Amino acid sequence: MEWNVDEPLTEQDLQAIDAAFQAATSSFRKKKQRRTPDAVISDPPMAVRRLPSSLLALQHPNPLLSPCQAANERTRYPALKFRGRIVYSRTATEVEKAAEELLKNLEAEKRESGQVVLGFDIEWRPSFRRGVSPGKAAIMQICADTSHCHVMHIFHSGITQSLQFLLEDPIILKVGLGIASDAGKVFKDHNVSIKAVEDLSYLANQKLGPKKWSxxxxxxxxxxxxxxxLVCCEN
Structure with a gap:
């Protein structure tokens, strides 16, 4: 009888294996009785049916990982994709125009709700040498909604007048992870004090439990x- 190794063994398959085993055992006993007629052959003790390890492996082709292996396994999630429009600004003129557009779009929302929220983050070139300071804040990322995200290369443009007005507006709430240190970095590098910041890691600690959230x-x-x-900072 032939089994498909890609499918688990059924009860019918197990019965067929038992029947083949019993037939082979009976044939062996008869041959041995013919060779030793005076010997008394006792029936073998009834054994619990157990498949050989090779068949068990076919029954369970994907055994569970050991606790150590399971602990080292990392769940892979689908990538988060931003399906809106990313607006890159490099020169002072481009950054000023982008900031003016942001302020204009936020005015109506400010009148309706009294406050608006922006996602905020900055990037800069780190230093891995002792005694060498990290680079200046190089890229500023501002996102007002899911349809637009502004990426401003402030290392080249500096912080323009409209962008400074937006950052210092106490009604426009800027949120992010580690945003307090980002605000300190902007003040140190560009002498602009960002107002109304909210660190999401504090809120996450309150709602989800203490952890160093990223x-x-x-x-x-x-x-x-x-x-x-995907976005890397540059000088």
């Missing part, structure tokens, strides 16, 4: 997505 871990926890970082 944007990636918070995204995985809340919406089961993986953040792929």
């Amino acid at each position: 944007l990636a871990s918070l995204t995985e926890m809340l919406i089961s997505k993986e953040v792929i970082f």
